Amino acid sequence: MNKQLSVTMIRIMGLFCVLVVVGMMTGCSKPEGDKEYQYKFPAWTPDGKIVAVRRTIVTYPDGGGFGGGGYGGYEEYHLVKFNDDGSGEQTIKEVGYDAGYISVSTSSNYIGYAVNNYIKVIDWSGNQVDSIPTGVDGDAQHFDWSPDERKVVYYDNNVITVENLDSSTKNVIAGLSTYPSWKYSNQIVFRNTPERYLAISDEAGNIITKNITLSGRYDIQFLPNDPNKVVYFDNENNIYYYNLNTEQISVIDIGLANAHRIITIKFDGQKIVYDVDDKHILVTNIDGTNKRQIK
Helix, strand or coil: CHHHHHHHHHHHHHHHHHHHHHHHHHCCCCCCCEEEEEEEEEEECCCCCEEEEEEEEEEEECCCCHHHCCEEEEEEEEEEEECCCCCCCEEEEEECCCCCCEEECCCCCCEEEEECCEEEEECCCCCEEEEEECCCCCCCCCEEECCCCCEEEEEECCEEEEEECCCCCEEEEEECEEEEECCCCCCEEEEECCCCEEEEECCCCCEEEEEEECCCEEEEEEECCEEEEEEEEECCCEEEEEECCCCCEEEEECCCCCCEEEEEECCCCCEEEEEECCCEEEEEECCCCCCEECC
């Protein structure tokens, strides 16, 4: 009896060792299953591609539940790049679930994305170049690059801050302000929060406040092909053009239906990209024509 028990135990231990080795060889990979893809926070690259956060929802049968019909699941988040028709998707880097606002530098050397109270700066291989603490989560962050891509301007707990890419210098240029934009001009434009006015500043913090109310307006940015114009949007499908020289405003209804979150203008000023409901990516011409859902 003892001999039989010993043989049985040896067999069990051998099987256990085999299972351990197989698990180590496979890396204990996640189970495969049905996948649903959702996209949010799109941003243009200088060469006309789009970078976004992709959420992958995986569900698979796990044999649990009554009658063995249960399902398991998990989620993954990645930065991805694709063409402006949605084709040619490439994965850049796995990121956290709270990855948010994205901005690509003016010479396309770097990608910045907001996540977990930081702006993470990476190259196209996914290698980290810098990590800037902001105190603002990914969903609420807005930031932009300097024209020479050596600095970043960002929203930091209700103030606008300029910081070198190597974090060597940091300068608060405005208090109680949001939506900074910089890459297409030598000036920085943003919304002054208390009065909700349009404000313009150099990187030293010399501010000019325009008598233009921005209540209900968001995603303020310089028009890429005309830095004398500032563009912003509202929740009623309108795009506003403000001429810094003449101080005149023109409004166009471009029909941005549904709950879009982030709107960015292509580097040539001809198209805009935005997301809907944290799921879909749409592209349209700057005048609202040729609207297409690409993701």
